[in-house]
Amino acid sequence: ENGFTPASIINDAPVVFDDDKLETAWRPTGASGKFYGPTRMREALYRSLNLVSIRILRQVGISQAMGTLKRFGLPADTFQRDLSLALGSASVTPMDIASAYSIFANGGYRVTPWSIVxxxxxxxxxxxxxxxxxxxxxxxxxxxxxxxxxxxxxxxxxxxxxxxxxxxxxxxxxxxxxxRVIDARIAWLMNSILQDVVRRGTGHQANGLGRRDLAGKTGTTNDQVDAWFSGYSPDLVATVWVGFDNPASLGWGEYGGKAALPIWMDYMGPALEGVPDRQLEQPSGIATVRIDPDSGLLARPENPDAIREYFIQSQVPDMEPARGPGGHSAPEQIF
Incomplete structure (x- = not known):
């Protein structure tokens, strides 16, 4: 909605924020301590790169993001209005999150949950x-x-x-x-990226269920106080939260993919037994093209490294510049 695509290049690099309200400068980091440099948005999300999330939120703007969260049914009026929002500073319930993720599973529609069928x-x-x-x-x-x-x-x-x-x-x-609270094309693209979280990212253990229609996202707050996995098939959404009644660290290494995902798998495996593998129907207006993985731009026919990516038709990127001898094209724009 704000001009980003799965191929947008965002810089995964250290960033420092000075804030008069803080005793020291804020230096957010990622769980691994590694920095990947210019990274496509799709890859950044399935790797769960915090610094990319912060840069995207800064580019979109807090007010715009708050409006989107409200459309997802989340209690955004209670959230902090700063960039820590990208890293999970907001307090939400598992029901809040499961309801929000159901919008992706439903192709862009928000369903109000109820407890008695x-x-x-x-x-x-x-x-x-x-x-x-x-x-x-x-x-x-x-x-x-x-x-x-x-x-x-x-x-x-x-x-x-x-x-x-x-x-x-x-x-x-x-x-x-x-x-409907988000465009069907945007819901489909987000579903495609969240499927990569399971297929090749921080939620890869879920491949053990032997399905190709699963999507989701791991989440871990500072010092492993909260561990989350929220995921779905087109037929079922589930969220798992792991933590203490009185907030305290779960222990080193207890990230969402380790502490919460196995519980989610124990539930979803039996729950989806006998349910056919089913992919969300691709809406009209989605283009499939080959891009250069380094620049995110449309690949030239002779590019041997080109990969497939999906875009809203009006957001297909420009063609990459011609390469020099033995060289790679460079990203045009890095946030």
Missing amino acids: QIEKDNGDVLWKAPEVVFCESPCRPPQTDNAPQGGMTEVDTANSDSDDSTTQPRQPPPVMAP
Whole structure:
């Protein structure tokens, strides 16, 4: 939405911020202590490079990012309005995060979660069912209803629920609107990048489930106080948080990929057993091109190092400049 693409080049290099509110300058680092230099956005995300995240947030702007977080249903008004937001300074619940990740799994629609799917009698008759979810483009208009109360039973319904008449129709509230909050093309591109987190990045252990439709992201806060893995297939989203009731370090090396991901796998493996592998349908308006991995620019036909990448059609990069003898093209723009 703000002009970045999976091939945008961002510098993974040390950065220092001076802040009058801090006793010392802020020198954020990555978990590995290594710096990769100019890095494509896709690679930076699946490697979980903190300094790239900070630079992207600084380029996009705090206000713009806050607006996006609110669209994802996150309590952004309670978050700190500074660059530490990129590294997990905000406090959220696992339900908050699972709900937000479901937007990627749903192709850009935000679904409000609920805890009860249906209520049954002891003989299996269904008394109540959760409302149907209707995906809609903003502004959403609820379908016409009979003005029955949301989520409750009328006096007639209550009487019927105590009857032995098994033909009674279950009570179901009116449909719930699930509005589109991000463009389908952006949701698809983000899903593609998050799949690489599992296939080749910090969440690679999830390949042990033997599926190709998994996507997600590891997360670890300072001193391994919180470890997260949030991931999904097109049919199921799950988030795992590991930490103490009173915040304290989990111990050295207890990152999201080590502490939280195995729990996620223990749940998702049985939960997806028998569920077919399924990829999100690619929306129209996505271009597949070959790019130079060093510059992120459109590769020349003779480039032997070219790789495939996806773009919104209007954001396909320019052609890379011709190479010198034995040389590589250089990035045009580094943040």
